[in-house]
Structure formats: structure tokens, C-alpha cells
Amino acid sequence: MHVCVLLVSLYSAPLPTIDPCVNYTSLDQPWRATNYSTKSVLYCDNSVNWNGWYRLLYNGMNALMPESCVPINHCGTSAPLWITSAHPQVGDGVVSRAVCGNWNGNCCQFKPPSIQVKACVGNYYVYQFVKTGACDLAYCAGNNLLVITSVHLYIATYILTMHLFDKLCLDVQKPVIKPQIKGTV
Ligand SMILES: *[C@@H]1O[C@H](CO)[C@@H](O)[C@H](O)[C@H]1NC(C)=O
Numbered sequence: 001m002h003v004c005v006l007l008v009s010l011y012s013a014p015l016p017t018i019d020p021c022v023n024y025t026s027l028d029q030p031w032r033a034t035n036y037s038t039k040s041v042l043y044c045d046n047s048v049n050w051n052g053w054y055r056l057l058y059n060g061m062n063a064l065m066p067e068s069c070v071p072i073n074h075c076g077t078s079a080p081l082w083i084t085s086a087h088p089q090v091g092d093g094v095v096s097r098a099v100c101g102n103w104n105g106n107c108c109q110f111k112p113p114s115i116q117v118k119a120c121v122g123n124y125y126v127y128q129f130v131k132t133g134a135c136d137l138a139y140c141a142g143n144n145l146l147v148i149t150s151v152h153l154y155i156a157t158y159i160l161t162m163h164l165f166d167k168l169c170l171d172v173q174k175p176v177i178k179p180q181i182k183g184t185v
């Protein structure tokens with residue numbers, strides 16, 4: 001009886017899905033860069049058969065979607081796509097983010113479907129891109145991750161230094177306290 005119940009619950013458990021941080025397609029297309037401006041060759045992400053998760057790169061370096069409005073005719077398209085709120089943290093898992101396309105003097109003239117985003121260990125993000133519903137719209141790959149990384153590095157170094165400093169201070173204090181206690185006994 002108990003075995004039967006266990007078997008039934010195992011059978012009905014959902015199939016394990018591979019972490020999108022592992023199962024993704026890399027997109028290293030320099031024309032997606034926020035600083036790439038064009039009016040001649042326009043890409044449209046509505047024409048792409050998106051399937052699963054994507055990691056954005058810029059010349060081999062991790063890139064992330066911009067979190068603020070991008071000028072028109074950038075990212076290799078007419079109306080560049082950006083996300084309207086901040087990227088998640090690693091602990092947040094998969095989150096949904098609204099997408100906007102800048103056009104006609106309105107940073108959110110186009111409102112394509114929301115996308116799923118996940119932060120991965122190793123300082124990169126994966127995005128579940130979908131058809132954008134209109135042309136010419138394209139997801140942007142910010143080429144400013146290097147700046148963010150160096151700020152993070154600076155903060156990490158600062159915290160580490162303060163931590164080591166704290167440890168050193170404690171180590172110095174310990175022997176000082178001991179003789180004092182001995183002296184009072
Ligand atoms: C865009 O920025 C990158 C550095 O992040 C630079 O190497 C590249 O030349 C820039 N491209 C344009 C078109 O300005």
C-alpha cells in the first residue's frame with residue numbers, strides 16, 4: 001500500500017527541466033550593441049524562431065539588456081528593446097521582465113510580450129526571448145557590462161579588505177585581553 005502511493009507520486013512528478021543557466025544558446029551579434037547605430041540594415045526579432053534561453057555576448061564578453069531607454073536606430077534596428085526594471089539576483093531564480101521599444105519620441109511606444117530572465121553564477125544572465133509582435137524591433141545587448149563589472153570588483157575588494165582588517169584587529173586584541181584577565185585573577 002505504501003509502496004504503491006510512493007510509486008504513484010513518483011510517476012506524477014513533473015519531468016526535471018535543465019537549468020537555463022546551463023541549457024542556453026549564445027547570441028554574440030555585435031549589431032545588437034546599444035552603441036551600434038544604423039539606418040540601413042535593420043533587424044527584426046519578430047522574424048526569429050526563438051526557442052528556449054539565450055545568453056547575450058558582445059565580442060565574447062558577457063552583455064546584458066539595457067535597463068533604460070535606448071535611442072532609436074540603435075541595436076541594429078529601428079525600435080531598440082530594453083527591460084523596464086532591474087535584472088534579478090542569482091537567488092531570485094526565473095523572473096518576468098516587461099519589455100519596451102523606443103520609437104516616435106516614446107520610450108515605450110512598443111510593448112512586446114514580457115520575457116523571462118535569470119541571473120547565473122559567473123556574472124551572466126539568460127533570457128527567454130519571444131517573438132516581438134512587430135517590426136523592426138530587436139533586443140539590445142548593452143556593451144557596458146565591463147563598467148559594471150569593475151564597479152562590482154571595486155566593492156568586492158573593499159568588503160574583502162574591511163573583512164581582513166576586522167580579522168586582523170580581532171587577532172591583535174585577543175592576546176591583549178588574555179593577560180588582563182590573568183592579572184585580575
Ligand atoms: C562600442 O563600444 C565598444 C566598447 O564597449 C567599442 O569597442 C566599440 O568600438 C563601440 N562601437 C561603436 C560603433 O562605437
Ligand SMILES: *[C@@H]1O[C@H](CO)[C@@H](O)[C@H](O)[C@H]1NC(C)=O
Nearest residue numbers: 016017018023024051052053
Ligand atoms: C534545452 O533547451 C531546448 C530549448 O528550449 C529544449 O528544447 C531542450 O529540451 C532543453 N534540453 C534539456 C535537456 O532540457
